[in-house]
Amino acid sequence: xxxxxxxxxxxxxxxxxxxxxxxxxxxxxxxxxxxxxxxxxxxxxxxxxxxxxxxxxxxxxxxxxxxxxxxxxxxxxxxxxxxxxxxxxxxxxxxxxxxxxxxxxxxxxxxxxxxxxxxxxxxxxxxxxxxxxxxxxxxxxxxxxxx
Amino acid sequence: xxxxxxxxxxxxxxxxxxxxxxxxxxxxxxxxxxxxxxxxxxxxxxxxxxxxxxxxxxxxxxxxxxxxxxxxxxxxxxxxxxxxxxxxxxxxxxxxxxxxxxxxxxxxxxxxxxxxxxxxxxxxxxxxxxxxxxxxxxxxxxxxxxxxxxxxxxxxxxxxxxxxxxxxxxxxxxxxxxxxxxxxxxxxxxxxxxxxxxxxxxxxxxxxxxxxxxxxxxxxxxxxxxxxxxxxxxxxxxxxxxxxxxxxxxxxxxxxxxxxxxxxxxxxxxxxxxxxxxxxxxxxx
Numbered sequence: 521x522x523x524x525x526x527x528x529x530x531x532x533x534x535x536x537x538x539x540x541x542x543x544x545x546x547x548x549x550x551x552x553x554x555x556x557x558x559x560x561x562x563x564x565x566x567x568x569x570x571x572x573x574x575x576x577x578x579x580x581x582x583x584x585x586x587x588x589x590x591x592x593x594x595x596x597x598x599x600x601x602x603x604x605x606x607x608x609x610x611x612x613x614x615x616x617x618x619x620x621x622x623x624x625x626x627x628x629x630x631x632x633x634x635x636x637x638x639x640x641x642x643x644x645x646x647x648x649x650x651x652x653x654x655x656x657x658x659x660x661x662x663x664x665x666x667x
Numbered sequence: 668x669x670x671x672x673x674x675x676x677x678x679x680x681x682x683x684x685x686x687x688x689x690x691x692x693x694x695x696x697x698x699x700x701x702x703x704x705x706x707x708x709x710x711x712x713x714x715x716x717x718x719x720x721x722x723x724x725x726x727x728x729x730x731x732x733x734x735x736x737x738x739x740x741x742x743x744x745x746x747x748x749x750x751x752x753x754x755x756x757x758x759x760x761x762x763x764x765x766x767x768x769x770x771x772x773x774x775x776x777x778x779x780x781x782x783x784x785x786x787x788x789x790x791x792x793x794x795x796x797x798x799x800x801x802x803x804x805x806x807x808x809x810x811x812x813x814x815x816x817x818x819x820x821x822x823x824x825x826x827x828x829x830x831x832x833x834x835x836x837x838x839x840x841x842x843x844x845x846x847x848x849x850x851x852x853x854x855x856x857x858x859x860x861x862x863x864x865x866x867x868x869x870x871x872x873x874x875x876x877x878x879x880x881x882x883x884x885x886x887x888x889x890x891x892x893x894x895x896x897x898x899x900x901x902x903x904x905x906x907x908x909x910x911x912x913x914x915x916x917x918x919x920x921x922x923x924x925x926x927x928x929x930x931x932x933x934x935x936x937x938x939x940x941x942x943x944x945x946x947x948x949x950x951x952x
Contacts, residue, residue, distance in 0.1 A: 601731075
């Protein structure tokens with residue numbers, strides 16, 4: 521029997537379940553290694569060489585090098601692990617979260633100060649909310665893309 | 668015998684710890700948040716417990732993907748604040764209560780909850796931020812603390828129902844401990860937030876406040892709410908709220924006692940990516 525997954529129809533959301541965890545095991549464990557200051561230094565000195573020490577897929581390495589967190593998550597990354605890359609880069613959780621929406625840091629921060637993203641239209645895929653696939657990227661980047 | 672005197676509920680957003688550590692707590696962005704805890708700091712001084720049983724989750728700090736315990740109880744004599752990648756927070760080390768923790772482990776495991784017993788564990792912002800919010804910046808935390816870590820990182824996390832029943836078993840365990848200790852149980856995490864994907868930044872004020880109402884008035888009904896409702900309504904990381912049900916399940920009214928007294932309630936948006944909620948419930952003598 522397949523695992524029951526009632527959460528696959530939430531837009532813009534990947535639930536870190538056993539399947540994602542298996543897919544992302546080495547990616548996430550690489551992230552974990554960055555909790556040691558000496559590893560952060562080695563990674564920053566030569567990112568590619570450091571990544572090559574890990575049995576990650578080439579695509580996972582490319583996603584890390586690109587700092588594309590949505591891509592990392594599709595490949596099994598979990599945000600609490602990926603946050604160690606952000607910490608290594610000196611980025612805050614808010615900067616990391618915002619980067620996945622396509623919004624600028626300022627746009628995302630302003631959205632949060634105005635009360636955050638509404639759940640309206642963002643509960644099920646196929647609704648009309650701003651987290652839906654057809655409305656990416658968000659913010660000015662999205663306005664440019666659709667202009 | 669030991670008794671549970673009160674339960675405290677609060678979000679544990681890492682940016683709150685950073686704001687305090689970097690002296691930004693009086694800045695306009697943070698000031699309204701910290702103001703919501705002024706009452707609580709005084710309350711904690713006036714109602715100092717002998718031990719705090721602190722329910723929180725580890726955020727890929729002490730537990731990597733090598734081991735993912737669903738429920739882990741810290742039985743060590745002390746716990747060090749972790750380096751989460753930004754360097755350790757400049758906060759006091761956490762002094763445990765090995766005797767009470769071991770007693771709770773023995774009682775709760777024999778009550779059919781399979782806890783993982785942890786004798787070596789660094790504690791992350793999930794545990795230290797609630798302490799900072801409730802105590803400010805002291806040289807030492809006010810009392811020993813028993814860390815109780817819940818997996819809410821890799822799905823499936825324990826259900827609300829399981830957490831609520833576990834709280835009841837913890838209450839029974841604490842109240843069968845011979846020493847007359849005053850114990851507070853804290854439930855932390857939440858409220859609505861999502862840290863990942865294009866839906867990052869989700870906040871649901873209505874859901875959060877309905878959760879607070881029901882947690883106070885009818886926790887059994889709140890315990891029946893399935894995971895998917897939290898994910899859909901409160902964001903993928905809003906699932907942390909199940910941990911509040913452990914603390915609520917440990918209150919006297921769940922076992923036929925008097926309803927607790929609500930002494931403080933606070934809600935604020937935003938702290939970084941997150942809605943902050945906070946309650947203090949006292950057991951009636």
